[in-house]
Amino acid sequence: MRVGYYPGCSLVGSSRDFGESVAAVAGALEVELAEVPGWNCCGASSAHALDHLLALALPASVLASAARAGLGEVLAPCASCYHRLVSAQRELAGSEQLRRQVERVIDMPVGAPVKVLNVLEWLERCIDLITPKVKQPFARTVACYYGCLLVRPAKVIEFDRSEDPVSMDQLVARVGGKTVEWGFKTECCGAALSIPRTPTVGQLGARIVRNAAGSGAEAIVVACPMCHSNLDMRRGAIEEALGTSVDLPVLFITQVVGLALGISERALGLQRHFVEVRWPGRTPTATASASGGAAPVR
Amino acid sequence: MDHAPSELLRMLQLELPEQEGRVLGSQAIWMCIGCQTCISRCPKEVDLPRALDFLRRESLEQGRVHPDARDIVAFHRAFLSSIARHGRLFELGTVVGYKLRTGHLLQDAALAPAMLAKGKLGLVPHGGDAQAAAAIFERARAVAEEAGE
Numbered sequence: 162m163r164v165g166y167y168p169g170c171s172l173v174g175s176s177r178d179f180g181e182s183v184a185a186v187a188g189a190l191e192v193e194l195a196e197v198p199g200w201n202c203c204g205a206s207s208a209h210a211l212d213h214l215l216a217l218a219l220p221a222s223v224l225a226s227a228a229r230a231g232l233g234e235v236l237a238p239c240a241s242c243y244h245r246l247v248s249a250q251r252e253l254a255g256s257e258q259l260r261r262q263v264e265r266v267i268d269m270p271v272g273a274p275v276k277v278l279n280v281l282e283w284l285e286r287c288i289d290l291i292t293p294k295v296k297q298p299f300a301r302t303v304a305c306y307y308g309c310l311l312v313r314p315a316k317v318i319e320f321d322r323s324e325d326p327v328s329m330d331q332l333v334a335r336v337g338g339k340t341v342e343w344g345f346k347t348e349c350c351g352a353a354l355s356i357p358r359t360p361t362v363g364q365l366g367a368r369i370v371r372n373a374a375g376s377g378a379e380a381i382v383v384a385c386p387m388c389h390s391n392l393d394m395r396r397g398a399i400e401e402a403l404g405t406s407v408d409l410p411v412l413f414i415t416q417v418v419g420l421a422l423g424i425s426e427r428a429l430g431l432q433r434h435f436v437e438v439r440w441p442g443r444t445p446t447a448t449a450s451a452s453g454g455a456a457p458v459r
Numbered sequence: 460m461d462h463a464p465s466e467l468l469r470m471l472q473l474e475l476p477e478q479e480g481r482v483l484g485s486q487a488i489w490m491c492i493g494c495q496t497c498i499s500r501c502p503k504e505v506d507l508p509r510a511l512d513f514l515r516r517e518s519l520e521q522g523r524v525h526p527d528a529r530d531i532v533a534f535h536r537a538f539l540s541s542i543a544r545h546g547r548l549f550e551l552g553t554v555v556g557y558k559l560r561t562g563h564l565l566q567d568a569a570l571a572p573a574m575l576a577k578g579k580l581g582l583v584p585h586g587g588d589a590q591a592a593a594a595i596f597e598r599a600r601a602v603a604e605e606a607g608e
Contacts, residue, residue, distance in 0.1 A: 170548035173586075175579045199588050201546045201595070206493060207538035210515050214599045219542070222595060262606065266598045313495035316504075323499050349494035356557060356567070357534045358490075394570070394579075433577040 162290075164283065165232030165275070166194035167223055169242035169386075170202050175394075176239075176386035178430025182415035183238050183280065185428045189419070190290045197227045197235060203245040206353040217259065218266040220249035228272030238280040238415070240385035241352070244310035244318070246277045251317050279311055280384050281328045282320060284418060288335060296423030298337025301440065303417070304378035305329040305340050306369065308388040309349050323347070329384060329414055336421035343376040345369045350391040362391050363398025370399055374409050379440060381411045389413060393435050410438040461525075462487045464497060464507050467514075483518040489528035533560035543596040546587025551580055 172180030187194050200223050209216035224246060227235045237243040253260045253271060260271055284291070307326045315323040324347065330340040348369055351362035370392060373381050383389050392399070393411040400406050411434070419429040431438055462470070462485050470478040482488065493508045501507075518524055524532055537556035541549050558564050574580035 170550075170585075174548065174550045174581055175574065177578055199591065201587060201592055202542040202548050204542065205538070205548070207535040208542075209493070209512050210535050211519065211532075211539060212599065212603075213512065213516065214603050215539070215596070216512075218595055218599055222591075262602050265602050266595055268594070268598065309494040309496070313499045315499055347496075349492070349496070352492045352494070353534070353538075354490075354492055354531070356554065357531045357561075359567075394574070433579060435573065435577070 162191070162287075163193040163195055164278070165227050165230070165235035166196045167200055167227070167235050167237045167242060167246070168196065169200075169237065169239040170205075171239050171241075171386035175390060178433040179238060179386050179389065179413045179415065181428065181430040182413050182419050182424075183236075185424045186284075186415050186419050186422065189294065189422045189424055190287055192287065192290070194236065195230070195232060197223055197232065198230050199226055203242045205241050205245065209245075214262060214266060216245070217249045217252060218263050220246045221253060221263045221271055222267040222269070224250060224275050224277075225267055225269040225272045227275045229269065232275060233273075234276045234278055236278045236280070236283045238283075238384075239387075240279065240308060240310040241387060243277060243279045248317055250274070250277070279320065280414060281311065281332065284332050284414065285328060288332070291418060291422070292335055295336055295421045297421060299333065299417055299421040300337055301379050302339040302341060302377060303333060303380045303382045303412075304343050304373035304376060305333060305346065305414075306373070306381050306383050306388060306392070307346050308383065308385050309347065309352070311384060312347060329382060332414060333382060333417060336418055338417065338421075341373075341376040341378045343372050343378070345372045350388050352387045352391070355387070355391055355395060359395065359398050360402070362395055363402040366392050366395055366399040367402035370396075370407050370409055371403060374407055378409065380438070381409060382414050382417055383411060384414045396436050408436070408439065410434060410436045412438065460487045460490045461485050464491070464511075468505070468507070468510070480523065482514060483521060483523040484525055486525040486527050488514045488518060489525065489531045530557075530561045530563070533557055536560065543592055544589060545584040546589050546592035547585060549581070549584040551582060552584065 168180055204216050204219035208219055237246055264270055312321050312323045312326050321328045333340050351365040355362045389411055416429045467482050470482050488511050491511045495508055497507045534557050537553045541553040
């Protein structure tokens with residue numbers, strides 16, 4: 162099997178662990194990830210805040226390159242990339258004038274429509290490849306955190322249920338895990354305010370982490386690099402807002418599936434987390450013992 | 460946030476220049492990060508995220524950015540100039556650009572070594588097509604000017 166692949170900037174940068182785990186899972190399932198040739202940044206949240214035409218042209222350039230390379234479907238694991246690609250596609254399909262302007266900017270025809278897949282959609286599709294290969298059922302109880310951009314706005318994204326999505330919970334169940342009912346599945350983590358408003362991101366993350374921990378989860382599972390870094394790398398700001406420390410690791414869904422497939426923790430990038438994955442019976446790669454290892458770097 | 464989103468819309472509905480000025484000079488328009496919750500729940504499907512995108516660009520153009528929001532604008536600018544220069548986001552360069560624009564030189568100083576140790580901070584840009592990106596930015600400017608945006 163072969164699918165077009167748009168890693169986006171985070172997956173080759175600060176969320177390398179997401180990129181590594183996507184690649185490791187694809188490898189185990191014998192799915193070839195065909196990278197969009199010469200891809201550029203989608204513009205994320207900054208382009209649409211400052212420049213409408215760029216906010217359309219940057220994703221359009223990615224989609225046009227994919228179409229030119231004959232890729233009918235493109236996996237975009239980053240929720241923000243996914244959202245920008247789908248939104249731009251929808252907006253351009255609705256305006257002939259905008260499409261013409263954008264084609265001048267990218268100096269290419271927009272090209273044949275490309276189906277953009279988010280990581281949950283892609284894993285769902287691969288489920289019949291995944292289940293026979295499960296070697297170590299993921300016997301943990303987790304809180305699935307979807308965030309904003311995978312499910313909203315429903316009319317544009319048309320994926321899962323926007324208020325109470327279930328696709329990630331179902332994936333976790335299929336690889337042997339349990340998921341909790343909790344209230345913050347689709348609350349916002351603060352996304353790009355991470356740098357200009359770190360304390361705000363700490364407060365938003367505090368509510369999410371507190372609710373997940375209070376519902377009995379052993380970890381939070383995410384499908385977005387911004388959600389991951391705001392809940393993991395920004396745990397210091399979260400703990401400042403909470404006034405206490407919370408030992409609740411944050412895993413990418415591809416790491417959960419990868420662990421169940423028996424892929425090594427290192428290949429899945431687990432050692433890159435700030436909040437170390439410390440479960441009963443698990444010996445972390447970086448420390449000597451599961452219960453009394455060195456404090457994770459925060 | 461100095462105004463709730465519903466207040467911003469009400470102020471605009473009044474069509475009074477001083478109210479428009481308050482909206483464009485508000486901090487609130489920069490605190491919205493487009494989580495899309497409002498439009499998803501609004502029974503009238505008011506597209507606030509899009510309205511706020513427009514208001515932000517107007518606020519910038521008219522030089523009315525709220526003083527407390529200048530660092531947010533600086534972040535967006537640093538982000539875009541990184542893409543214009545490299546084609547892909549170069550995170551370290553973006554953070555340095557943000558620090559230079561805002562003077563927040565020591566912010567997250569402790570985070571960088573930890574990120575480096577975990578392999579999460581690249582020291583060189585990762586393989587974008589710089590020339591193609593520069594051309595897209597240049598043509599976008601030309602096309603927007605022509606369209607009178």
